[in-house]
Amino acid sequence: MKKDVNSNRYIFLYASILIIIVAVLLTVTALWLQPFQDRNKKNEKRISILTAAGIPNVDAKNAPLLFEKHCTGSFLLDESGNISDDGTLPLFVIDRQISVIPMQGNGLWGPIWGYLAIAADGKTILGANFDHKSETPGLGGEITTEKFKGQFSGKQILENGKLVPVQFDAITGATKTSNGVKEMIDNTLEKYSAYLSKIAKRGE
Amino acid sequence: MANLKKLIIEPLRKTNPVTVLVLGICSCLAVTAQLKPALVMGLSVTVVTALSNFIISLLRKGIPNRIRIIVQLVVVATLVILIDQFLKAFAYDVSKQLSVYVGLIITNCIIMGRLEAFALSHGPGESFLDGLGNGLGYSLILVIVAFFRELFGSGTLLGYQVIPQSFYEAGYQNNGLMILPPMALIVVGVIIWIQRTRNPEMQENNQN
Numbered sequence: 204m205k206k207d208v209n210s211n212r213y214i215f216l217y218a219s220i221l222i223i224i225v226a227v228l229l230t231v232t233a234l235w236l237q238p239f240q241d242r243n244k245k246n247e248k249r250i251s252i253l254t255a256a257g258i259p260n261v262d263a264k265n266a267p268l269l270f271e272k273h274c275t276g277s278f279l280l281d282e283s284g285n286i287s288d289d290g291t292l293p294l295f296v297i298d299r300q301i302s303v304i305p306m307q308g309n310g311l312w313g314p315i316w317g318y319l320a321i322a323a324d325g326k327t328i329l330g331a332n333f334d335h336k337s338e339t340p341g342l343g344g345e346i347t348t349e350k351f352k353g354q355f356s357g358k359q360i361l362e363n364g365k366l367v368p369v370q371f372d373a374i375t376g377a378t379k380t381s382n383g384v385k386e387m388i389d390n391t392l393e394k395y396s397a398y399l400s401k402i403a404k405r406g407e
Numbered sequence: 408m409a410n411l412k413k414l415i416i417e418p419l420r421k422t423n424p425v426t427v428l429v430l431g432i433c434s435c436l437a438v439t440a441q442l443k444p445a446l447v448m449g450l451s452v453t454v455v456t457a458l459s460n461f462i463i464s465l466l467r468k469g470i471p472n473r474i475r476i477i478v479q480l481v482v483v484a485t486l487v488i489l490i491d492q493f494l495k496a497f498a499y500d501v502s503k504q505l506s507v508y509v510g511l512i513i514t515n516c517i518i519m520g521r522l523e524a525f526a527l528s529h530g531p532g533e534s535f536l537d538g539l540g541n542g543l544g545y546s547l548i549l550v551i552v553a554f555f556r557e558l559f560g561s562g563t564l565l566g567y568q569v570i571p572q573s574f575y576e577a578g579y580q581n582n583g584l585m586i587l588p589p590m591a592l593i594v595v596g597v598i599i600w601i602q603r604t605r606n607p608e609m610q611e612n613n614q615n
Contacts, residue, residue, distance in 0.1 A: 208469070208470075208471050208472070209471055209472055209473060213471060214471045214473060214474055217469070217470075217471055217474070217478075218474060218477070218478075221478060221481060222481070225481055225485050228485065228489075229485065229488060229489070232489055232492055233492060236492050236493065236495070236496040239495075239496035239497065240492075240495045240496050240499075243495065243496065243499040246499075247499065263499070334503075339440070339586075340438075340440040340441050340444060341440040341441060341557075341560060341561060341586035342586060375583065376583055376586070376587075
């Protein structure tokens with residue numbers, strides 16, 4: 204008996220079987236690859252933190268080792284700048300003196316984020332690192348380049364115990380992304396200002 | 408044998424999916440600002456076209472005609488998700504750079520076009536080669552466009568500085584227009600122009 208390929212029965216059966224096969228296939232792959240993807244994400248975070256703090260030649264291979272060696276503490280801060288378990292502001296300490304703080308903001312097309320490394324004196328930026336989800340390559344995407352990131356080293360963020368806005372060269376043709384970066388830095392520093400003035404005082 | 412070779416070679420030239428069939432133009436604009444994403448995108452599309460052509464060709468006798476587009480979409484979408492997952496697990500940098508574009512492979516007209524036009528009526532082997540050829544034809548144009556856009560837009564190739572610093576000191580400037588999407592259309596237009604001038608038989612006859 205030849206099957207009628209266009210009968211409703213056959214179509215429903217065909218579709219159901221196809222969907223089940225595809226669903227199983229995708230689930231198995233997703234579960235199998237999950238640990239690899241998680242490891243990549245974790246590594247990426249470590250690489251960003253270490254590069255922002257100025258540690259050279261970090262790549263995916265040596266990141267776990269270098270992070271283990273250099274990161275001397277990761278804490279949560281509360282709004283008044285004290286270490287507390289219920290804090291909402293993460294902080295990573297590199298080599299016992301550099302504070303690395305994470306930043307989150309919005310670019311033109313999607314989220315942008317990064318890390319800001321602040322020297323032991325609490326008022327000088329050591330380095331910065333940016334990344335983005337979907338900024339235009341060649342325009343907003345340029346925030347990940349050395350040329351853009353490099354200009355932040357040495358900028359002062361505190362003057363007489365008060366926050367001063369960080370000035371930097373924006374990217375031509377990427378006004379929205381540049382503004383996003385500025386807003387992100389300002390907002391983040393605002394949140395961490397209590398902690399920053401605290402270490403600045405300690406340094407004096 | 409000569410016929411099989413033709414399946415791969417022809418889409419690179421006379422039946423090129425981008426310049427002759429004018430398919431896949433959207434992604435051609437999106438990923439060609441730099442060479443590296445263009446290369447990876449071309450490779451991914453080639454893999455997806457070849458494999459989906461192969462799978463659909465295997466299934467072609469059993470696919471109910473009324474839901475064939477849905478079945479094709481399911482197969483293509485599955486392949487794209489698999490590729491995305493594999494890139495995230497084993498080539499994280501590349502997957503980050505391609506970000507949303509990998510998902511957009513699903514909507515690439517070349518893939519559905521080849522499935523409808525070729526895979527449904529040919530055997531798996533031929534279909535695989537046809538997919539491979541069309542994917543390569545697409546990649547070729549992508550790489551050519553990306554080459555010019557990155558060279559003149561950023562002065563780099565694959566991220567390395569190509570135009571020497573002394574040029575900049577002498578007053579040379581990168582052409583910002585090259586980075587913007589419309590420039591990809593213009594470059595594709597120039598490629599089509601050159602191609603048609605060299606192959607007069609491809610020009611439409613408007614007299615009749």
